[in-house]
Amino acid sequence: MNVRNLSFLLLLVMSACKKEDIIDLDDSGTLPVIRLTVDEEYLWSPDSGLYILPNCFEKWEFPAIIEYLENGHTIFRENVGFRIKGNASRGQSMKSFGIYWRNKYGNKRLEYDIFDNIPTSIFKRLFLRNSGNDFGETHIKDASISMIYKDYANVEYQEYKPSVLYLNDEYWGIYNIREMITPHHFAYHFGLDSDEIDLLEGSELNPKVDDGSANDFLNDIIYFIEENDLSNNDNYITLCNRIDIDSYIDYIIIQTYIRNTDWPGGNVKWWRDKSSASFSKWRWVVYDTDWALKSNVDQVWIGDLYGDIPKEEDLFIFNNLIKNPDFKKYFLERYLFFIETVFEKRRVESIILANKYRIEKEYQNHHLKWNTLNSNQWSKSIDEMIQFNNMRNDRMKSIINTLQGENN
């Protein structure tokens, strides 16, 4: 046997040992099904394929057909636009999709009660989420955190429903159907005019405009705080007439309690309706909490109130508000309420486990598709989230009690 024959034989054996081939899977029938049909070119071609690595960070939108099924029956089938969504998570193998209803595709909105317990059945956009930075771990983290605070907190959030996605008839895993935070979201939820919404994101001192304008926020809030001492109650009350102080307090409590390490450097959104009496104050939105409830349970940061500060300017409003004794007292009382009620250990455990059981039967298929954690590892990662809350609850209670003692 000469060298060429030997090399050929070895390559042949090595090729034969490769475990390859596309995994053909069917869902377990326990979750609603979404069938997304997209021209292959819009997914995979080097020029316009949104799913391939060189293009997946583009904000292109292409036509698609979405079909939604429950218990095997088609509920709706619509022509829509689709995009890849997310930030860093676009670089993952399983990508999030944005679904857009527009006149040019057929219907300008979807009318269906896709979620329970929210006041609207009208949607301009839906988010088919891969669980963001939690992809490959619990797959329910951000959804579970939302379910934990949603009935108590004065903040906006994205409702959740798990589903199975087929992309051009191929099984594509468990996707979390979420609402998308846009002016339409506030318009449909609260009966507002979407053209009147100011939606900002990023740094309080240098906000990025998602929609509307940042001028009023900078003038009424930031410049006002810069020029007025909030330890003075008159100034504090003036600010309370401009921002929804309950929303801001709940927002800070949630983000600091869950130890969202992807915040406040990112994932900060706030909004108001400039023409509505009820929603003219700025309110905050909690989203993308996929890096929360894990690791380093003892690390606590509540702006200037407690712990080390990642970046001083990130909590500019809060750090000025705590100069006011009334605010500080109210904030600590509210924090304690969240610890004892919203994040109460057994309550949090039951919500997280309910979300786990909801997708448990489907999880094995999802694991086989994407090589995520196996079932045991997955259960362990969910248990770690519960254990984090158990320890965090004690830790935060101790800290808030101490701060209350110092404040009296």
Place this chain on the structure above:
Amino acid sequence: MKIIRILFVVIVIIPNTAFSQQKNIWLTYGYSTFLHSPGIEFNSSINDNIGYQLGVNTYILDHNPNQIVNLSNDDKFNFYNANVGIFGNVLNLNNCMLGVTLGVKVYYGPEFKTLHYYSYGNYNIYFDNSELRPTYGLDSGVFYSYRKITAILKYDTSRRKLRIGLGYVFSK
């Protein structure tokens, strides 16, 4: 730089600190989709029939970006896998020797799997399913030595990959 340090430990420090009668270095190579993986293994015998082995392998990406949807490699650290185990001489005749190896292997680097067949382009689209999560498995192999030259064929259960190698016995 880290890979050089690891290689230094494997090649220089460990052999010189271990009690050994025979030292053997294998240069190995493996291939999987979009990855070339050169590596090195050090073997040191404890007695005439048995010894231990250590190996470390790096990877070189050779991919078409239009055919992948994600890539979870670490730009600064192209560590692919490492193995540790024992070897034994099964047959020893004059200048020829047949032996087997058995150990454990840990992978860390990327692994590309077929995600979709793109019919318009007539090629496969791949995804990196490693998520930079270590995977473990058994590592086994057979080797054949003639005088100071050794040929090796290895297989691991971690990712079911084959490696081939050539070695040299540099002290006895």
